[in-house]
Amino acid sequence: MTKSQNLLEVLFYINNKKIFTARDVSDTFGISIRTAHRYLMDLSNSGVPIYTEQGRNGGYRLLKNSVLPPVTFSIDEGMAIIFAFQNLNNFQSLPFDMNYETVTQKILTLFSDETKRVIENNSKFIEYFSNRMHETKIDLKQIIEASMNNEVIEIKHNSPNKVTIRNVVPIGLYTYNGKWYMPSYDLNISDIRSFRVDRIE
Incomplete structure (x- = not known):
């Protein structure tokens, strides 16, 4: 890898450490301690807030929450x-x-x-085709929030044979074959059941 790539890898590493030494960097990346010191110095000179901790258990410290490493993709x-x-x-x-x-x-x-x-x-040479996903009558965000908060919600469910009012605790959402489903603990039957979201009001 190039030096800039190596520096980026070191930056990712030290950004997740509370305190670290040149030896830690050296061992992690298989480089000499001298090179580790040089990389840390280069990062410091480029504006990364690296501080030296004095004392027997000293080393380096990075000011927390001050660096957001850039995201790179191939x-x-x-x-x-x-x-x-x-x-x-x-x-x-x-x-x-x-x-x-x-x-x-x-x-x-x-x-x-x-x-x-x-x-x-x-x-231009790749295209994704699938069934057009059904539109739902309710806000899917409400289901996510109810799942996260372990809330009991009342729904009107329109099945092919009948319409029922049910009290459920949503577990989350999943999609299958173009449709959203809401797995839930159904208080009416004391069991887990999946409801098609496009049939819910």
């Missing part, structure tokens, strides 16, 4: 992410707000112009 990783978002674009209802075009453009800004051109050209 071309294949970028293609995979864009392909995954292309899949999400088939959903008419999602438990979060997302604009496919906006997200795609934000991802592409992470790459160099040359890499961006490669990804955009490759994308």
Whole structure:
């Protein structure tokens, strides 16, 4: 790897450490202690707030929450992410707000112009087709929030044969064959049951 790549790896490493020594960096990356000191000095000179801890158990300390290491992706990783978002674009209802075009453009800004051109050209030869996902009548975010808070909710469920009012504790969401499902603990029958979300009011 290039020196800049090595420095980035060291930055990721020390950002997750409370306190560390040059020996820790040396052992982790298989480099000499002298090189470890030089890398830490280079990072410090570039603005990373690395402080020296004096004393018997001293070493280096990074000011916490002050560094957000840059995220880097390979071309294949970028293609995979864009392909995954292309899949999400088939959903008419999602438990979060997302604009496919906006997200795609934000991802592409992470790459160099040359890499961006490669990804955009490759994308022309890949297309994701699936069943158009059913639109739901309720906000999927409400189901996620109820699941996280272990809440009892009352639902009106329209099955093919009858309409029932049920008190349930949602467990989460999953999608299958173009439809959203809400696995829940059904208080009416004291058992787990999955409800098709597009049939819920």
